[in-house]
Amino acid sequence: MHLARFPRRHYTEGRTPLEPLPRLSAALGGPEIWIKRDDLTGLAAGGNxxxxxxxxxxxxxxxxxxxxxxxxxxxxxxxxxxxxxxxxxxxxxxxxxxxxxxxxxxxxxxxxxxxxxxxxxxxxxxxxxxxxxxxxxxxxxxxxxxxxxxxxxxxxxxSNALGSLGYAACAEEALQQSFEMDLAWDHWVCASGSGGTHAGLLAGLHAANAGIPLTGISVRAERAAQETKIANLAREVLTLGGARADLPDAASVVRDDQVGPGYSLPTEAMGEAVRLFAREEAILLDPVYTGKTAAGLIAMVRDGSLKAGERVLFVHTGGSPALHAYPEQVRA
Ligand SMILES: Cc1ncc(COP(=O)(O)O)c(C=O)c1O
CATH class of the missing domain: 3.40.50.1100 (Rossmann fold)
Structure with missing residues (x-):
């Protein structure tokens, strides 16, 4: 996509890091897990x-x-x-x-x-x-x-089409980093809430013809409704970006098994994920979005959707300031 045609303010210096998570990968015993550190974007405390x-x-x-x-x-x-x-x-x-x-x-x-x-x-x-x-x-x-x-x-x-261009840009950035680092991917995983992150990444991957499956972990909505919303928004992003909007519905993949009792309400799997990422890799997640997304990634490793020998990217979307508002949800 030719994103430089759009007016843009620059709030992040350079690119966010793309890093391996070797201790987490070993602890889970499944695929090689990497992280895109979009918790380190600019503006106060960063995030997607x-x-x-x-x-x-x-x-x-x-x-x-x-x-x-x-x-x-x-x-x-x-x-x-x-x-x-x-x-x-x-x-x-x-x-x-x-x-x-x-x-x-x-x-x-x-x-x-x-x-x-x-x-x-x-x-x-x-x-x-x-x-x-x-x-x-x-x-x-x-x-x-x-x-x-x-x-x-x-x-x-x-999460309208204009804002979601930011995540088409993130997909392009991560693909360029992957090229420089000789990293081929089997799967990407991100949070799926209001949808701009998931739809923007999907649009960016589609426009680049990357062939990388992307799974969005829902933090609120039921799977079928969220998949439809993401597919429609991704097509809007592609159209706005001047790319071919021929994204098939099947490319929009959502798992809703981590929502638990509802938006922002804690689950055991979220607590385990927040503690595991902190203890193994000093990566801070949050209870509402990235903790549930990481729990989704862990569930995919445990149910065999992500396998040993594969390489997976977890897109960290930030949120750690909320940790301090929910201490009882993340303590063991
Ligand atoms: C930390 C964090 N991660 C993920 C999301 C979900 O992203 P999106 O709303 O683009 O689906 C949000 C949304 O507020 C968020 O704050």
Whole structure:
């Protein structure tokens, strides 16, 4: 894809590391596991939203906007990073918080919620799960316009086609690193939430004709619905990027066996994964996204979907600030 045609801000110095995880691979006794360190992107504490915001904030600036509005859960990494981008660009930022689990938003909370406050959020509105979030952000934008602002609304997770270009760029970056390091892949694994990461990677791999299977580990939605959503978004990304949008539905592969009781609610497998990555490789995961994604990877090793002799890439999407908000979920 010819991504340099799009306006873009640069928030990460160079490329994120692509590293082997030999101790984790040995502990699991299966394939050779590598990691793409997108927990080390730029902006406060890093994570996957930084790549999406490079395109989204550039678009906002080009349109002359002075206020970003977005939405996320009470411990949203996406809200933290949107606010960080706004602070860096001298823009204001207002957040809509969807209380997906009732009673979980506290304005004196630690983790990402503390960082909302530290980075000078311009306003937080809290609504219950099931609220029409797009409509509510539309109302917030109207109210901001009445105050004289020129708002720019970023959807949940930054997962529209423009934001997802960030993960098509990540796929290109990882393929280039793999070429330089003589690494051929049997499989990639990533988190699948609002979907921009999974769909962007899928689009990038498809446009490059890479032939690498990608599995998204759902953190919330049921498999069939998520697979359809990812396939459609990946095709939108391909079209926007100027590539052939002939991605077959079958390329969108989701596992939903790690969601457990629901979004952000702990599972034993998540706790085991968070501890294993920390103890064997000093890699910090989070309980809501990457802990469940790593649990999905471990389940794929144990059920034989990923085999000894294969090489697998785990795309680390960040989130470690949320660890500090859920200590009881990750202690043994
Ligand atoms: C740390 C982390 N990993 C993964 C995801 C999921 O990525 P996406 O929303 O692009 O599916 C998120 C989303 O908020 C996240 O914060």
């Amino acid at each position: 939203k930084t790549r999406k915001l490079e395109f989204l904030v550039a678009d906002a600036l080009q349109r002359g906007s002075d206020l970003l509005i977005t939405v996320g859960a009470p411990q949203s990494n996406h809200c933290r990073l949107t606010l960080a981008a706004a602070a860096k660009e001298g823009l204001r930022c207002r957040l809509l918080i969807e209380e997906r689990v009732p009673g979980t938003y506290h304005d004196d909370a630690v983790g990402n919620a503390l960082l909302f406050d530290l980075m000078g959020v311009d306003g937080v509105e809290v609504v219950p799960a099931g609220t029409d979030l797009a409509a509510k952000m539309g109302e917030m934008a109207d109210a901001a316009r009445a105050e004289g602002f020129d708002p720019y609304v970023i959807p949940g997770g930054g």
